[in-house]
Amino acid sequence: DAKTTQPTSMDCAEGRAANLPCNHSTISGNEYVYWYRQIHSQGPQYIIHGLKNNETNEMASLIITEDRKSSTLILPHATLRDTAVYYCIVRSNTGNQFYFGTGTSLTVIP
Amino acid sequence: EPEVTQTPSHQVTQMGQEVILRCVPISNHLYFYWYRQILGQKVEFLVSFYNNEISEKSEIFDDQFSVERPDGSNFTLKIRSTKLEDSAMYFCASRMRQGMSGNEQFFGPGTRLTVL
Numbered sequence: 618d619a620k621t622t623q624p625t626s627m628d629c630a631e632g633r634a635a636n637l638p639c640n641h642s643t644i645s646g647n648e649y650v651y652w653y654r655q656i657h658s659q660g661p662q663y664i665i666h667g668l669k670n671n672e673t674n675e676m677a678s679l680i681i682t683e684d685r686k687s688s689t690l691i692l693p694h695a696t697l698r699d700t701a702v703y704y705c706i707v708r709s710n711t712g713n714q715f716y717f718g719t720g721t722s723l724t725v726i727p
Numbered sequence: 728e729p730e731v732t733q734t735p736s737h738q739v740t741q742m743g744q745e746v747i748l749r750c751v752p753i754s755n756h757l758y759f760y761w762y763r764q765i766l767g768q769k770v771e772f773l774v775s776f777y778n779n780e781i782s783e784k785s786e787i788f789d790d791q792f793s794v795e796r797p798d799g800s801n802f803t804l805k806i807r808s809t810k811l812e813d814s815a816m817y818f819c820a821s822r823m824r825q826g827m828s829g830n831e832q833f834f835g836p837g838t839r840l841t842v843l
Contacts, residue, residue: 651831660731660818660834661770704770713783714760714772715832 621705626722629699635692637721639705642686647709650681652690653717654701661704661717664690695725729753731835733819739841740809748804748838750819759802760820760832761794763787770818776802809842816840 622640629635641650651666665672665679667688672679678691692699704720732751740746752759761773774784776794793805802821806813816839820832 649830655770658764658816658837658839660820660836663831663833666831713758713775714785715762715770716772717762717770719769 621707621718623703623705623718623721625719626724628724628726629692629695631697631725631727632694635695635699635723635725637690637692637703637705637723638687639689640687641705641707644685644707645709648707649709650679650685650688651706651708651715652677652679653704653706653715654699655704655720656698656701664703695723697725697727699723700725731819731821731833733817733835733838735838736836737839737841739843742811742842743808746806746809746840748806748817748819748840750802750804750821750835751800752802752819752821753823753833754800756821756823756833758782758822758824758832759794759796760822761804762818762820762834763815764818764837765812765815773804773817806840809840811842814840814842 649666649668652664653661655661665674665677667679681688702720702722704717706715734749759776762770764770772785774788775782791807795803816837818837819835822832
C-alpha cells in the first residue's frame with residue numbers, strides 16, 4: 618500500500634470549511650483513497666473514499682487531483698464535534714488491512 | 728443504522744491471565760478484523776478473518792493471540808497469557824465484501840484492556 622503524508626496538525630474556525638490535504642505520490646492505479654477520523658479514543662470512523670473522481674457524501678467532500686498524487690478532504694462547515702485526528706489511507710480494493718499513520722489532528726476553534 | 732459493538736468496554740486483568748474480547752460485527756458483513764492502539768500510538772492491524780479462517784495477520788499477532796467466530800454473530804479475540812505490553816484499546820471492524828462499494832471497514836467503539 619502506498620504511503621501518505623499529512624500535516625501533523627491544523628486549526629479551523631467553527632463554521633468555516635476545513636480543508637485537510639494528503640499527499641500520496643506513489644499511489645498505484647488500483648488503489649483507493651480512504652479517509653477516517655478518530656475522536657479522542659473512540660473507534661475510527663469512516664468518512665469517505667474515492668478512486669479518481671471527486672466524491673461527496675453527507676459528511677464531507679473528497680477532491681482527488683487528476684494525477685491522483687494528492688487529495689483534499691473538505692468538511693464544509695466545521696463544528697466543534699469535528700475536532701479529531703483525520704487519517705488519509707491509500708489501499709487497494711483487494712487489500713485487507715488499513716495502515717493508519719499519524720494523521721492530522723484537527724482542532725475546531727469556537 | 729447498524730453498527731459494530733464490542734464488550735466489555737473496559738477489561739482489567741492480571742498479567743498471565745487469559746482474556747477474551749468480544750465483538751458483534753454488522754450482520755451482513757463477511758470480513759472481520761482486529762486492530763489495537765496502544766495509548767498515544769498509531770492504530771495497528773492485528774488480524775483479518777474471512778470464511779472462518781485467518782486471511783492475514785501482522786507480526787504482533789503471535790501464538791498468544793487467537794480469533795474465533797463461534798456462532799453466526801460473535802467474533803472474538805483471545806489473548807492466552809496477557810503481558811503488560813498488551814495493555815491497549817482493541818478495535819474490532821467489519822466490512823461487507825470486496826469490490827468498489829462495500830469495501831470500507833466499520834469499527835466498533837473498542838475495548839480498553841489494562842494488564843496489571
